[in-house]
Each structure stands twice: as C-alpha cells, then as structure tokens.
Amino acid sequence: MTIKCFRLFFLVLMLGSAAKIKAFELDIGVVASEGSASSLPAKWYSTATFMEIYVRAYKDSNGDGIGDFNGLTSKLDYLQDLGIKGIWLLPIMKSQDRDHGYAAVDYRKVEPDYGTEEDFKRLLAEAHKRGIGVIIDYTLNHSGAESPLFIESAKGNPTYRDWYHWSDYKLRWTNWTRDPTWHESNGAFYYGLFWDQMPDFNLDNPEVVAYHQNSMRYWLNMGVDGFRFDAVNTLFEHPETGAFDKRKNFAFMSEAILPVVREYENRFAICEVPFHSKDASAICDSAFYFGMHARMMGSAKFKHKRPKLVKDILDANMDEMATILSNHDSFTGGRLNEQFAGNIGKYKAAVTTLLTLPGTPFVYYGDEVAMGHRIDKSDPDADHRLRAPMSWTADPINAGFSSGIPFRELARNSQVDNLDRLSKDPNSIYHHYRDLIHLRNKLPAMHSGSFSPLSIDNGKVFLFERQYKKQRLVIAINYADSSQLVKHVVFGQCLKNLKGAHVNQLMSGIRIPPHGYSILLECS
Ligand SMILES: [Ca+2]
Ligand SMILES: [Ca+2]
Structure with a gap:
C-alpha cells in the first residue's frame, strides 16, 4: 500500500471515528480556536525572568505529600515578590509515570495528582492577576505507552496503527545511552527513542498532527500563555538510519505548530533543541541556549571568564535565546549548590552573569534558596536528585512543602538552606537573586x-x-x-x-x- 493510499484509507476511517473515540474515552476531536485575548503586557516574555517549576515538588496543599496546583497558587505571592514574570511548568497533563510527566496518556486532561482543571484555571487566573505568564511543557515527540492511542495502535486497530512507528523486524538503532530504540509488542516492533514506555508518534500522519494542533488549542483556549516544546530535535528521524532530521523538524515546527500558537494573542513558544539552539530560535520565539550555560558556569567555577563566553553572546540573537545555569535534567550539570560545592561567592558570580547578560533568564526552582541534591543511593535515577521537594522551611520532615510525608526525600541541606532562613539574611543567595531580578525588571538596558x-x-x-x-x-x-x-x-x-x-x-x-x-x- 502506498503512503498516499494509506492516508486516504485513514480519512475514510476517521469519518466514523466518533464511536471509536468514545470507546476509549479519549477526546481526539477538533478544538476550534477561541483566540482568547491576553491580559499580560504585549510581548511580556521578552522582558521576563522565568522560573522553571516542577509542580509535584513545589507545594502540597492537601497533605497527600504531592505538590499540586493549589499549592503553587498559594506561592504566587512569593514568586511575584521575587520579581518573576513568567513560569514554565514541567508537564501537567495526565501521565502514566506519575513523576516527571513526559509520558502523557491524555493530552487534554490535567494530571489528577495535581488537582482539577478548575484548580488549574484558578492558578492561571491568579498568575495573570499578578502579571505572571504561565507556559506549559508540550511533548510532540512521544506519548506514554499507556495512552489509549498507543494501546489501540499496538492491538493493530487500523485507525490508530499508523499513529506510531511499527516494523515487522527489529531495527538496530540505538540512542545516546546506546540502548536499543525498537521495542517488541505483539510480535512487531515499535520505535521509542527515550524509553520503551514512551513510543514516538508518527508525525508524518496528518491525523497525529491534527491531534496535537487541537490539543494545543485546548490549553490555549483555557488561557495558558504558551508552550515549552520538548525535544524538538527528535521529532523526525531518517527512515533507514534513525538520524534526526533537522530540516524536517524545523519545517514541521514552522508550518504545523507555530501557526497554532499565532492564532492567539501574545503567546510564547520556546523550543528545546540541543546543538541547534541558534537555528531553532529563528523559528520558535526563543530556544534554550545550551552551551552558553556551561560558559557562564565555567567562568564562575574557574574564577576566570571563559574564552567563548563573549563569542557565544555575539554569535546569537540574544533577544531570542533563553539562558539557564541549570535545569531539571542532569545533563546540564546538577543543582548549583552542588556544582559550586557550597562556595557561595562563585555561586553568586554565576547568578550575576545569568541576570545581567542579554537573553531570557530561566531560574530552576530551589536554586534561589541553594537547594542541594536529594540523596538516595537506592534510587539510580540521576534526575531525581534534582527534583526534591522545595525547601521552604527548616522542618526536618517536610521542609514546609507538605503537612504530610513528602513523595520524595528532601534536599540534603534543607534544614540549613531554605527560604525561611535565607530570606532573613541580607547577604544570602536568595537576596542576591531577588536584588538582581528587581534591577533587571526596573532597567530596560538590563533586560532588553x-x-x-x-x-x-x-x-x-x-x-x-x-x-x-x-x-x-x-x-x-x-x-x-x-x-x-x-x-x-x-x-x-x-x-x-x-x-x-x-x-x-x-x-x-x-x-x-x-x-x-x-x-x-x-x-x-
Ligand atoms: Ca497534594
Ligand atoms: Ca521522533
């Protein structure tokens, strides 16, 4: 069957799809753009300092030990006082992993651990009242394997078979950790680059593209202020070698994805594209400037400006680059306090660099209170170390994060370095962040x-x-x-x-x- 013929076959099948949709209770229908207006200042993101927040670890409001929307809403005054104007939320859609959230099972439902859709809407409204924009993580590349879409695809349901990549034999592709990326299911093999529980979507299938476009509208209609697009470098792969197809990835973003964001006023699209950040920023509104973070950190660590730091800045259109010192992934180096081995002088010099240079700075939650790693030798996942409950107070059981038992052990230094204590010390790293973010907000030359x-x-x-x-x-x-x-x-x-x-x-x-x-x- 030729590809054209295959697609026609799907279109015919889609005509009768309503019953099938109901069969697994997943909304994959059309969502019309409501073009909802934005109450934020025009191009709010271009002058903002952002906070990257992991909802599960930020603040628990109901004592179940898991951070939630209402907990985060209760901390918006704190973020506003810090000078934060934008928040990037790690995935908040219903996921199977019940952890990082990148294995989504329903692109139009909030993660039940985090609360209800009403709670999320209230978070958006309260953030907007404080002049804070909220962008959410959006994963185009893959879903969770427990998504009804993948379950139907794996069963051989012809309506959904072509939503993912299938092969009759196992291709010998591997990822950067040299793990195989083709996984067996029901006698056939599917492609999952990151994990066998995260199968890659077939983005050559127009039905998959429409599902994403309509799902994006679902959140934009609700009032989210944009997206952080995950792993944009991995969307398309060469059919024989598995090599990432940069040209196709970028064309897809500019032709199929960004136009949906542009249906709405004043929304922000930022892309994660390691190795091709500068090219990506010309397509998305902004892209994370991986590489520059190492020059900024290196300058502070080695007590000497890195030779390529200035070159990095001059080589890029910094108005379209997002800058970080660290994030939720261990490949960026880990928590700042650990990287500087508690040397607060070097720590401050790195933060000064981030907050005085051009670019859109993103602060990773907890770095402003010198959070360290969470230590658990029985847990081999290096990323979990970076995602401990926020250190609000010195409470040895819950660090002020929850009235119950936190879902994960606290940061190792939460009894020493926490907001409660650091906010009382005018020389603390917390006040250093706050002073510089406020200066940046006040001085156009500093942010723009x-x-x-x-x-x-x-x-x-x-x-x-x-x-x-x-x-x-x-x-x-x-x-x-x-x-x-x-x-x-x-x-x-x-x-x-x-x-x-x-x-x-x-x-x-x-x-x-x-x-x-x-x-x-x-x-x-
Ligand atoms: Ca909770
Ligand atoms: Ca892919």
Missing part, C-alpha cells in the same frame, strides 16, 4: 539592551556595556576570589553607582570585591 564587551579586562573581571535607547549601563563581574581594581576610560564619564561599587573611587577606577559585581548607570 544591546551588549558590547569592553576588551580591557584581564579575564578575572568581565566588563561590558548594555544600552537601551538613552539608558547605558557599565557592568563588571569579578570572578576572582580577590578584589580587583578596574580602570577604564569609561570611568572618566559620569556614571553613578547602582549596586556594589565604591562610589568615591569612580574617578580612578572601581574596586570590586571578590566574586562581586558593579552596575553603573550613565548620568542622564
């Missing part, structure tokens, strides 16, 4: 300004200018563990101190404390 390196530095200090219209900033970050005197012709002009510099030394230069920083504003 151009970037020009000042090349007189010796590598210990990173010195650069940011400018937006008539507002000009000179920013210096000292990576060294000794104080540094910075002299430059710019200091002959009128600059005023915003934070951290000794103003009486401006004429001769500025002395920057170990791991400290200075932000100077040109006098108007």
Whole structure:
C-alpha cells in the first residue's frame, strides 16, 4: 500500500471515528480556536525572568505529600515578590509515570495528582492577576505507552496503527545511552527513542498532527500563555538510519505548530533543541541556549571568564535565546549548590552573569534558596536528585512543602538552606537573586539592551556595556576570589553607582570585591 493510499484509507476511517473515540474515552476531536485575548503586557516574555517549576515538588496543599496546583497558587505571592514574570511548568497533563510527566496518556486532561482543571484555571487566573505568564511543557515527540492511542495502535486497530512507528523486524538503532530504540509488542516492533514506555508518534500522519494542533488549542483556549516544546530535535528521524532530521523538524515546527500558537494573542513558544539552539530560535520565539550555560558556569567555577563566553553572546540573537545555569535534567550539570560545592561567592558570580547578560533568564526552582541534591543511593535515577521537594522551611520532615510525608526525600541541606532562613539574611543567595531580578525588571538596558564587551579586562573581571535607547549601563563581574581594581576610560564619564561599587573611587577606577559585581548607570 502506498503512503498516499494509506492516508486516504485513514480519512475514510476517521469519518466514523466518533464511536471509536468514545470507546476509549479519549477526546481526539477538533478544538476550534477561541483566540482568547491576553491580559499580560504585549510581548511580556521578552522582558521576563522565568522560573522553571516542577509542580509535584513545589507545594502540597492537601497533605497527600504531592505538590499540586493549589499549592503553587498559594506561592504566587512569593514568586511575584521575587520579581518573576513568567513560569514554565514541567508537564501537567495526565501521565502514566506519575513523576516527571513526559509520558502523557491524555493530552487534554490535567494530571489528577495535581488537582482539577478548575484548580488549574484558578492558578492561571491568579498568575495573570499578578502579571505572571504561565507556559506549559508540550511533548510532540512521544506519548506514554499507556495512552489509549498507543494501546489501540499496538492491538493493530487500523485507525490508530499508523499513529506510531511499527516494523515487522527489529531495527538496530540505538540512542545516546546506546540502548536499543525498537521495542517488541505483539510480535512487531515499535520505535521509542527515550524509553520503551514512551513510543514516538508518527508525525508524518496528518491525523497525529491534527491531534496535537487541537490539543494545543485546548490549553490555549483555557488561557495558558504558551508552550515549552520538548525535544524538538527528535521529532523526525531518517527512515533507514534513525538520524534526526533537522530540516524536517524545523519545517514541521514552522508550518504545523507555530501557526497554532499565532492564532492567539501574545503567546510564547520556546523550543528545546540541543546543538541547534541558534537555528531553532529563528523559528520558535526563543530556544534554550545550551552551551552558553556551561560558559557562564565555567567562568564562575574557574574564577576566570571563559574564552567563548563573549563569542557565544555575539554569535546569537540574544533577544531570542533563553539562558539557564541549570535545569531539571542532569545533563546540564546538577543543582548549583552542588556544582559550586557550597562556595557561595562563585555561586553568586554565576547568578550575576545569568541576570545581567542579554537573553531570557530561566531560574530552576530551589536554586534561589541553594537547594542541594536529594540523596538516595537506592534510587539510580540521576534526575531525581534534582527534583526534591522545595525547601521552604527548616522542618526536618517536610521542609514546609507538605503537612504530610513528602513523595520524595528532601534536599540534603534543607534544614540549613531554605527560604525561611535565607530570606532573613541580607547577604544570602536568595537576596542576591531577588536584588538582581528587581534591577533587571526596573532597567530596560538590563533586560532588553544591546551588549558590547569592553576588551580591557584581564579575564578575572568581565566588563561590558548594555544600552537601551538613552539608558547605558557599565557592568563588571569579578570572578576572582580577590578584589580587583578596574580602570577604564569609561570611568572618566559620569556614571553613578547602582549596586556594589565604591562610589568615591569612580574617578580612578572601581574596586570590586571578590566574586562581586558593579552596575553603573550613565548620568542622564
Ligand atoms: Ca497534594
Ligand atoms: Ca521522533
């Protein structure tokens, strides 16, 4: 059967699909765009500092030990006070994993562990009242194997067989961990790149594409402010070798996915595309700048600006790049407190770098209170270490996360490093984050300004200018563990101190404390 003929066959079958849909109680019908308006400022995301939040681990409202929508809603005042203007939620759809959520079984239902759809709508409304946008993770590449769609496909139901990739024999493809990616079911083999429980969708099938488009509209109609698209580099693969097809991935995003987001006002689409971040940002509104995070972290760790840090910035359109120091995946390096082995000076220098450079910064929940790893040697999953319940208080049983027993052990240092304690210490990493996020919100040159390196530095200090219209900033970050005197012709002009510099030394230069920083504003 040719592919064309195959598709025609499906279209005919779809005419009678309503009964079949009901048979497994999954809504795969058409969702019309309601084009709902946005109450957020135009292009809110372009100036925002985001927080990446794992709902399961953030705040439990009902004592079952699992974080939920109502718990997160109760912490929106905290996020607003921190200066956060955008939230990225790890998957919130009904999943089979009951963990990270990337094995979705229903793209139009909320995860029951997290509450009801009404709870989620209230979270959106309360976030919007505080000027905070909410984007949700969306996985185009695969569903959970317990999705009724895959169960029907595996049974050989002709309506759904072609929703996934099937072969009569086992192809010898492997993924980056060298695990086989073709898995046996009912005498045939299906493709699941990440895990046998996460079968890849066949995105060449127009019915699958329509299902995603309509599911996206389902959430956009509800009022979500956009999506973080997962694993965009893995959507299409070469049929013989399994190599990722970059051209097809990008064409699919620009022709089938982004137009749905554009049916709505003021929504934000950010893509995860390791290795091709800069190309991806031209298609999505933004893409995570993997690679640059290592230069920022390396500069702080090795007490010397990494040679490629400036090159990274100049090579990209930073208005379309999202910057991180860490995230929920262990491949980015782990919790910051662990990476810096508790060295708070280096930790602060890395955070200063993230929050003063161009790009859209994303903070991973808990890094602002120096959360460490959760230690459990019996659990081999490296990612679980990074996803402990949020450290709100020093309570040794629940860290203020839940009134019950948390679903997962706490971070190892929650009794020392937690919001309750760090918020009382003006020199803490928490106040460092808060001060810089507030400055970034206040100064257009800091969130939207151009970037020009000042090349007189010796590598210990990173010195650069940011400018937006008539507002000009000179920013210096000292990576060294000794104080540094910075002299430059710019200091002959009128600059005023915003934070951290000794103003009486401006004429001769500025002395920057170990791991400290200075932000100077040109006098108007
Ligand atoms: Ca709960
Ligand atoms: Ca794929």
